[in-house]
Amino acid sequence: MKSFPMDEMDKSALCVRGLTKRYDSLQVLRDLNMTVPEGCIYGLLGPSGCGKTTLLNCIMGNLHYDSGSIYMSCKKQSQLGFMPQDVALIESLSIFEMFTYYGRMFGLSPSKIEARAEELKSLLQLPPLDSWNGCLSGGEQRRVSFAVALLHDPEFLILDEPTVGLDPLLSQSIWLYLVELTTKSKKTIILTTHYIEEARHAHMVGLMRGGNILAEAPPMDLMSSHNCSTLEETFLIFSQADEQSHKLPDETIISQEPSLKLWSPITKQTSFSFSRFKAQLLKNTLYVTREVPLLLILFLMPIMQCTFQNVAVGLDPTKLPIAVVNHDHYDCAHIPTHTHACDWESPISCRFLNYLHHATDTVHIVNKHNLLEAERDLKKNNVWGLLYFAPNFTQAIAARYVNASVLNTPDEVLDTGAVNVRLDMSNHVVANIMTMDLSTTLIDFFRKLFHECHWPDTVVQLPMRIEEPIYGTRRPVFTHFQSPAILVAFDFYLPLLFTTAFLLHEKVSGVLERTMTVGLTPLELILAHLVLQVVITNLQTALMHFIFYVLFDNPFVCSVWLPFLLSFWQAMSGMFLGFFMSAVSNSHVMAMMSGTGIFFFVTFTSGLLWPLEGIHSSMRDLIWWSPLALSTEAMRGITARNWPITHPHIYKGFLAITGWSTLFIIGTYLVIKYRGFHYRK
Numbered sequence: 028m029k030s031f032p033m034d035e036m037d038k039s040a041l042c043v044r045g046l047t048k049r050y051d052s053l054q055v056l057r058d059l060n061m062t063v064p065e066g067c068i069y070g071l072l073g074p075s076g077c078g079k080t081t082l083l084n085c086i087m088g089n090l091h092y093d094s095g096s097i098y099m100s101c102k103k104q105s106q107l108g109f110m111p112q113d114v115a116l117i118e119s120l121s122i123f124e125m126f127t128y129y130g131r132m133f134g135l136s137p138s139k140i141e142a143r144a145e146e147l148k149s150l151l152q153l154p155p156l157d158s159w160n161g162c163l164s165g166g167e168q169r170r171v172s173f174a175v176a177l178l179h180d181p182e183f184l185i186l187d188e189p190t191v192g193l194d195p196l197l198s199q200s201i202w203l204y205l206v207e208l209t210t211k212s213k214k215t216i217i218l219t220t221h222y223i224e225e226a227r228h229a230h231m232v233g234l235m236r237g238g239n240i241l242a243e244a245p246p247m248d249l250m251s252s253h254n255c256s257t258l259e260e261t262f263l264i265f266s267q268a269d270e271q272s273h274k275l276p277d278e279t280i281i282s283q284e285p286s287l288k289l290w291s292p293i294t295k296q297t298s299f300s301f302s303r304f305k306a307q308l309l310k311n312t313l314y315v316t317r318e319v320p321l322l323l324i325l326f327l328m329p330i331m332q333c334t335f336q337n338v339a340v341g342l343d344p345t346k347l348p349i350a351v352v353n354h355d356h357y358d359c360a361h362i363p364t365h366t367h368a369c370d371w372e373s374p375i376s377c378r379f380l381n382y383l384h385h386a387t388d389t390v391h392i393v394n395k396h397n398l399l400e401a402e403r404d405l406k407k408n409n410v411w412g413l414l415y416f417a418p419n420f421t422q423a424i425a426a427r428y429v430n431a432s433v434l435n436t437p438d439e440v441l442d443t444g445a446v447n448v449r450l451d452m453s454n455h456v457v458a459n460i461m462t463m464d465l466s467t468t469l470i471d472f473f474r475k476l477f478h479e480c481h482w483p484d485t486v487v488q489l490p491m492r493i494e495e496p497i498y499g500t501r502r503p504v505f506t507h508f509q510s511p512a513i514l515v516a517f518d519f520y521l522p523l524l525f526t527t528a529f530l531l532h533e534k535v536s537g538v539l540e541r542t543m544t545v546g547l548t549p550l551e552l553i554l555a556h557l558v559l560q561v562v563i564t565n566l567q568t569a570l571m572h573f574i575f576y577v578l579f580d581n582p583f584v585c586s587v588w589l590p591f592l593l594s595f596w597q598a599m600s601g602m603f604l605g606f607f608m609s610a611v612s613n614s615h616v617m618a619m620m621s622g623t624g625i626f627f628f629v630t631f632t633s634g635l636l637w638p639l640e641g642i643h644s645s646m647r648d649l650i651w652w653s654p655l656a657l658s659t660e661a662m663r664g665i666t667a668r669n670w671p672i673t674h675p676h677i678y679k680g681f682l683a684i685t686g687w688s689t690l691f692i693i694g695t696y697l698v699i700k701y702r703g704f705h706y707r708k
């Protein structure tokens with residue numbers, strides 16, 4: 028590391044020596060030297076891509092550098108004013124609200140904020156202070172952004188392209204103000220600009236090209252020493268000389284891998300400040316309550332999705348058309364409905380079909396004349412199945428159960444007395460439900476018939492008795508299996524989506540970089556978000572539990588607090604993953620794509636679509652490590668079985684969530700520590 032001569036440091040506000048910085052294989056800053064005297068305007072001039080923004084970020088401590096050293100007279104973030112290249116304004120706030128937000132960040136009192144706002148308004152010809160940032164023109168936004176940098180009257184100003192897109196008169200007045208700031212208030216200002224000629228107003232200019240400062244001196248000295256009448260011309264001469272020197276082997280390119288990560292001497296805030304936390308929390312709350320589409324997504328989406336799930340997913344199919352070919356009796360319509368049960372003259376097939384029609388809603392009978400026609404409909408999927416009653420079905424039943432015993436009834440008679448069922452088995456769910464429904468209805472029909480005839484109905488029963496269930500109902504519905512899983516999935520995804528989208532929006536818009544440059548710490552950022560998220564999560568959870576367990580009759584045999592606690596805990600882990608996602612992602616596209624991948628993996632392995640007991644044996648032990656698997660089981664155990672928190676299924680669910688949350692927190696901590704929360708192009 029190069030050291031500074033003491034006299035140089037005494038007079039300088041900033042001294043940069045031998046600075047190098049590379050992004051992977053791209054060398055951006057090459058052995059760069061720069062000296063900014065105290066109380067001057069330093070104009071950093073250079074073409075696009077020469078490394079100006081990178082240099083400023085290294086100076087402010089937003090980026091580490093690979094070698095070299097930086098000395099700065101100002102050491103605290105609060106002494107620094109920064110205007111980024113992108114305007115980085117909060118669109119849903121008014122100009123005054125944004126001044127208040129940044130003013131609180133800098134610890135200014137409300138009266139001071141008001142006074143500064145009025146002062147800056149007249150100086151920079153700002154629009155009325157109650158105008159929304161989102162409705163300002165590009166030039167107006169730039170002026171507001173400039174005003175934010177000046178708000179706390181900092182000692183050292185770093186302005187990245189402050190005059191782009193401004194009216195020349197306004198540009199001139201800004202330059203005059205900057206000169207006044209340096210002469211009267213002894214401020215030091217570094218600014219970058221593409222407009223080379225306007226840099227004549229600066230006390231010093233640095234001509235930057237290819238990651239290096241080619242020359243730095245007062246603009247007039249530079250021009251006169253090269254006999255030029257414009258700065259533009261002077262820059263051209265330096266650039267041509269630089270181009271020539273690059274035709275020779277380049278000795279300044281640093282080829283070794285950087286081994287150290289060096290940071291600017293600006294001390295980053297580490298302690299927690301309640302006023303910055305409060306400013307961030309109030310700003311977030313204002314943002315959320317003003318964005319109607321966001322509010323709809325936060326609250327209407329869970330309401331709609333929970334409702335749709337309950338009415339559209341997991342309920343048994345109904346009115347499935349089934350073809351009936353009855354060769355036992357062709358015209359059931361004329362059979363009296365109240366026939367005496369033991370009247371064997373009245374066709375059993377017709378009486379069964381009548382019973383089927385009334386006993387179940389699953390199938391809908393479609394009469395067909397012959398098997399050919401029925402099978403054609405089955406193939407075309409016009410019907411889901413086919414019931415066939417052979418001629419003399421009734422007599423065969425009588426022979427089987429009444430006139431003889433099953434043991435001495437010939438096989439042909441047993442065959443004739445069976446309802447032949449052929450189903451479309453290509454749809455697993457529909458086929459299983461129809462098979463189950465037809466068998467139980469047939470058994471129920473015969474039991475009823477035998478009962479009415481005072482015969483022992485055990486003859487027609489399977490040698491098995493289904494007792495009252497310990498948990499659940501005699502006729503379970505798939506939706507009751509799915510509901511706890513859906514609830515846990517929503518608990519997890521809603522905060523994941525909100526946290527990722529919200530923080531990423533701040534990051535990509537540059538607002539986060541700006542606020543973190545002036546002092547907001549990652550802890551304050553995360554805590555302010557956490558408080559808002561807790562409020563939103565509690566409202567969402569209350570809404571979803573109401574829909575699942577009050578509006579729709581999903582099994583809920585427990586107290587209210589334990590499932591609520593599980594939902595809350597699950598939501599917190601979604602939020603922690605959101606912190607991680609927003610810290611690692613640099614774009615909404617990247618976050619959306621990885622979020623979609625996570626969604627599918629986590630959902631498929633949570634037991635939402637199918638019981639995890641059905642998973643391939645090689646994966647069965649591993650799958651319990653899926654983020655939602657154990658918590659889904661815990662939610663089922665609580666709501667359908669009333670298991671207490673001491674039950675292994677339940678505390679394992681809580682432990683799994685805690686374990687995953689810890690992982691997400693550690694991941695976020697590492698990303699922030701080694702990369703920062705800033706946006707990186």
Ligand SMILES: Nc1ncnc2c1ncn2[C@@H]1O[C@H](COP(=O)(O)OP(=O)(O)OP(=O)(O)O)[C@@H](O)[C@H]1O
Nearest residue numbers: 050053055074075076077078079080081082707708
């Ligand atoms: N995070 C990053 N990762 C990789 N390359 C980067 C990154 N940020 C900047 N660069 C590259 O570094 C070079 C210098 O970029 P920088 O933004 O510092 O230039 P600049 O002089 O400020 O340009 P402009 O005037 O257009 O803003 C460019 O080639 C840019 O593509």
